[in-house]
Amino acid sequence: MPQSDASQPLLRARGVRKIFPGTIALDGVDFSLEAGEVHALLGENGAGKSTLIKCLTGAYRRDGGDILLEGEIINPKGTIDAQAYGIGTVYQEVNLLPNLTIAENLSLGHQPTRFGMISVRDMNRRAREVLANYDLSVDVTRNLGSCSVAVQQVIAIARAVTLSGKVLILDEPTASLDSHEVGMLFDVIRSLKQRGLGIVFISHFLDQIFEISDRLTVLRNGRLVGTETTSDIDRLRLVNLMLGRELEEEIRPHGKDHTATGEPRFSFTGFGRKGSIAPFDLAIHSGEVVGVAGLLGSGRTETAEVLFGVSHHDSGVASRGEGTDLHLKSPRDAIAAGFGFCPEDRKTDGVIADLTVRENIALALQARIGWMRRIPDREQRAMANDYIRKLDIRTPDAEKPVGLLSGGNQQKVMLARWLATNPSFLILDEPTRGIDVGAHAEIIRLIEDLCAQGMSLLVISSELDELVAYSHRVIVVRDRHHVAELVGNEITTDNMVSAIAAPEKETVI
């Protein structure tokens, strides 16, 4: 490993803190990157990976801590400024312009000009030269948008390296690549490493982490969990670092004797959608919580979206009870069948920010009843106040715009919206993400209560302890396949971790 002078790390973060209203996104995180190493950064959603990156590049202002580049304290003011220091970033959604050509994308802002006019020939020649370093022979006059995502990704890297040249930060670069393309990208990363760049690599694919990284750093809930040399750590321990406390005592499998018997309430056979989730079978019984475990991007959210008709399933059938067929082509169909769905991204898919708490709660029920029969104000208010009390939604009153509430309270409003429709099957995608500890416990209690009342629930969560606490069954999702189903006493964090971590698909328990 080529060391830089005086054994200073190339890039170093010291005690970085970042506070958002209501949460501490980064709590004194240390991080160091050597020249010529690939350093993986791991953690679930909300662990603080992106926040750390944004603090490193100055896209966010830090609330504490220092950034040192080759031993000197630096304070980049933004992505462009960071680039001037030598730190380049490539994000998951390629941050290039699909409507420009490859050469234009590579040279934007730095085009070769002659008498004020861009010399297109020079621009294209330079682009070809740059890409030759990456073993990429493409027509540089093509629109970037017409290239595959992998090629776009390499071009984004090429631009970042050309403009910066010391540190390259790759934020989930492989999220939408197939295995061949990942191989191509890794070749590029390895050759850059040879050239002495320090590379920060963020990914949630463990195989890739093990393949490419020299060291890895795990974050959880804004805290540093640890930095390890990749060759010294095994898969199981890594997943444990990411997801939970170190193999703690067996958690009480309370009330798990309830085994699903009799006819299922809903069953799905061969349900799936090409490119997002492989066909799966699923039966949902009344009074049952089915947990879904899996890492980010494993296909857990896609499972929920296919069930709720957000994205059309292209294979399989759904049926109710004795076998009446269900047509689930849209959310409206799903709602008519008695489904409810709290999506993961509350801001964009969930709450209607400018509407009041009352209106947000009434929305789904009103949509089902139809616009003609408006739920009278008094009933709406009664309903809203009822749920505000029952779910302990912290709001001065029901007429407050829901956008002004905290995340946990918005989540409760979402739950209230669906509970008001009295669903028989409720899908919750990460219901406890980004909410404070108190609200967290309340939502878990609520899930248990609803289940006791006979409702069926499908709960997606990256908090494995939580799944252990309330699930009667747990589906493990990996690489867009349902790979395991755990029932009763099999539901332990250990078992889930090993099913998630298993490198091959055969470990069906």
Next chain:
Amino acid sequence: MNARLLPLVATLVIFLVAYAICYAQYPVMLSTRVIGNLLTDNAFLGIVAVGMTFVIISGGIDLSVGSVIAFSGVFIAVMLRDTALHPMAVFAMLLVLTTLFGAAMGATIHLLEMPPFIVTLAGMFLARGMAYVLSIDAVPITHDFYDQMQSMYWLMPGKGRLTLIGGLMLVVFIVGIGLAHRTRFGMNVYAVGGGANTAALMGVPLGRTTTAIYAFSGLLAGIAGIVFSIYTSAGYSLATVGVELDAIAAVVIGGTLLTGGSGFVAGTLIGVLIMGLIQTYIIFDGTLSSWWTKILIGMLLFAFIVLQKGLVWTTGKKRAAGG
């Protein structure tokens, strides 16, 4: 073939087919005389359409250009009537004025983070109002220099006349093409249209670019105003109502995406010529009524918008399948 050239090729094919149909019925349509008139009659429209192309490629819209043309005409006429200034001096003053006007709109759009639609709507009212304030009645322009400019032309083979203003339009198009594809400014315009946030991340100065785009559109609207005043020998505050719509239509028919990010200045020229051709054909025909122009242009607009929607949809789908 490069997919982004498809709308341009479609425009060109439509133009050639339309011209062939016209030629089959009225062979005289291919004469340089008709072509010369086509260029002269549409000179002012073509010039504003160049500015509109830049605005639309950047993802914006400029509703003020029709009013600015009218204002320019009245301004020139009143200045020539009431002062002893030479027309060239008046032109210079006017162009400074309209450029600043456009820059002010661009800066407002950027600083207030408001939709270009409503900001340029205010500009449209303001420019038209200022034209009214200068003069409500049509003001004739009588100046030797104007007579000279009107009589300047290049005799093409076949006795067609390429007039000064027709030639000026072609020059503006050539400059516009160079600006769009050969300068950093042009590249920045495409970049902003492709995604303002991404462009800013890649180092494009958003505020400066937005201001420059609308300033350029204002400048060209001023030039179009000069051309229109030469064409009509008068300034009239009620003139060129709705020219912004014609310009937008020409840009879209020329293959530029109304959502921004993609398009060609050269396509706009063809768009203007298609619109002019429809009018010429209807005049030649004599039995067809003038309203068919509007309906045909509307249909062309629809066809191009749907074509572009389809293109965006299929490329998006292809990319999803590839990924």
Next chain:
Amino acid sequence: MTVMLPFLRRIMPQLITLAVIVGLISFMFPGFFTISIANGRLYGIPIDILNRGAPVALLAIGMTLVIATRGIDLSVGAVMAICGATAAWGITEGYSLAATLAMALSAGLVCGLWNGFLVAVLGIQPIVATLILMVAGRGVAQLITEGAILTFNHEGLIFFGSGSLFTVPTPVIIGVAAGALATLVVRRTALGMLIEAIGINLRASTLSGVNTRVLLIAVYMTSGLCAALAGIIAAADIRGADANNAGLWLELDAILAVVIGGTSLLGGRFSLIASLIGALIIQAVNTGILLSGFPPEFNLIIKAVIILIILILQSPTMRSVVIFFSRDPAGAGEVEKETVVP
């Protein structure tokens, strides 16, 4: 009363603006409030403002709903021309008044359906989608009138433009009735809330089971219907259909009325009443300038200034400054006090 107070708060800026403008006019023209009755019809400046403001007010009703869904309808002026031409054609062809009106109103609905289809089904940006009809619409109207100004002398149809009922001019009655009906339908049913939900967050609304596609189409059809009513009034007023000039640039006045009414161009919360007051403000300015001896050319400049002021007030940059200075950003404190009772 707890329901009325927020409502009054909402339309207060518009009411104050209107009052100031009316005050200025009456100051400069003392005879302002004189209303007389002649030939069984009310006359006077206030009546004139209402009467002339009716078409824009009608357009503003549909435009408010469209803008609330985060859309815009540029075609209403052209649709007015189409529907006015249809009415004139129908009556001169000898169809009954009822059939003529039905044809004109259906023409408006069809235009709205077309816009709605482009926006909701093909997913074309509203400003682009409605531009098509804005460009082609006048051609269609001319096609119907065959290029001429189609005049008619049918008393029944003329009644809609210059007639009166119980001394009140018909356009005023139509405008008030349409405004009342729309407000009633939108606020007594759940439509208003669903439309706002779509405008604020289309995806979340779809996920909550709101039939966004159908609602969007319905909103554009409403806009078409309002334009049809305005078109009939405009044609009846001049006893003829002028395909070139009927409703010319009224779409801009309608959008302006909505903007003055405080509905954001970015969709969401809307108030029909405030938009109607907005339409009256525009007309009052028009009338005021005519009366007070200012040259009418100032009209456009004043409109431009109004837009600029509203833009500055509505801009996100400005809003953050306002929030900084007000300790109670959402006005939630006021609401709190009022709802302690239950």
